[in-house]
Amino acid sequence: MSVHPEAHIHPTAIVDAGAVVGSGAEVGPFSVIGPEVTLGPGVVVKSHAVVTGATDVGEGTVIFPFASLGEIPQDLKFRGERTRLVIGRRNRIREGVTMNTGTEGGGGVTRVGDDCLFMTGAHVGHDAQVGDRVIVANQSAIAGHCVIGDDVIIGGLVGIHQFVRIGRGAFIGAVAMVTNDVIPYGMVHAPRGELEGLNLVGLKRRGLAREDIHALRAAYQTLAQGEGAFLDRARRLNDETDNPFVREIAEFILADSGRSFLTPG
Known part of the structure; x- marks a missing residue:
């Protein structure tokens, strides 16, 4: 000893x-x-x-x-x-x-x-x-x-399924079952976890610049409502953005994963 x-x-x-x-x-x-x-x-x-x-x-x-x-x-x-x-x-x-x-x-x-x-x-x-x-x-x-990124908050009574990735800065609300990957800065709620937006409170607490938050909100709308399949939207974001936070989300989606994604509702 x-x-x-x-x-x-x-x-x-x-x-x-x-x-x-x-x-x-x-x-x-x-x-x-x-x-x-x-x-x-x-x-x-x-x-x-x-x-x-x-x-x-x-x-x-x-x-x-x-x-x-x-x-x-x-x-x-x-x-x-x-x-x-x-x-x-x-x-x-x-x-x-x-x-x-x-x-x-x-x-x-x-x-x-x-x-x-x-x-x-x-x-x-x-x-x-x-x-x-x-x-x-x-x-x-x-x-x-599982892979849990930096600055993630996981609420009470949450279950994270094996092999799931949760991106940096995401927020998982209480009593959720998360079965698929969660994009960086995403916000997940509901008993069977659903992606309902961005963790805006967490982003503001971290002191992100207003223009970065606007860029992230625009990127989320593209992922939610843009043309083509979810991965196609992510590829367009990755090709078109010069914002490091938006690129982080796009690269997270395009990386190898054993799971599919929680996609915007």
Whole structure:
């Protein structure tokens, strides 16, 4: 066991001999830290949490009681191969959150970025790739192989279907089931998720210039009402725009995907 002299481990915690605990890290009462776990500087693991598997937790992340991080994938094809969970810096992982390691067939790594908030009972499935500053509200689940872009907000009781991509800055309203890809900055509502517009509130909060928001609104109208099929509209946008935010949406639609898209209603 490699425990920095400035780390603090409660006497009732179990920290395996192979674990690495960084400077200023804290492990609270009755928590369990496995043999292949690395806790970076300043990581706080509160009481009754479990961090196991080949799991790296980045600097300043706080793990709340009863979270379970680094357990094996919920995938019947998993046969014990060595896979990982990598969690970035300054995340807040609240009570009862679960995050699984990857699978050999999915790339082997489940990855979470920096400065995210996972509220009570949220789940991150195997091989998911979650960006920076993502918020996942209570009891929402990100299935295996999903890709969640930066600055995405996922409301409570949401289900994200496996292999779905959600583009940067999108907003998923509560109690939605998202079965297809969501364009960057899109807004999804309804029990069976429907694309109902752009996340204008999020764009304004990020300080986007008025002309960029106007360009995005015009692009959305083109996608919703333009001539030709959805992909044809996206190709025209990609060819005709010089706005980086509009181009991001067009390139997202034209990229390879295992799913179809939620299209404008």
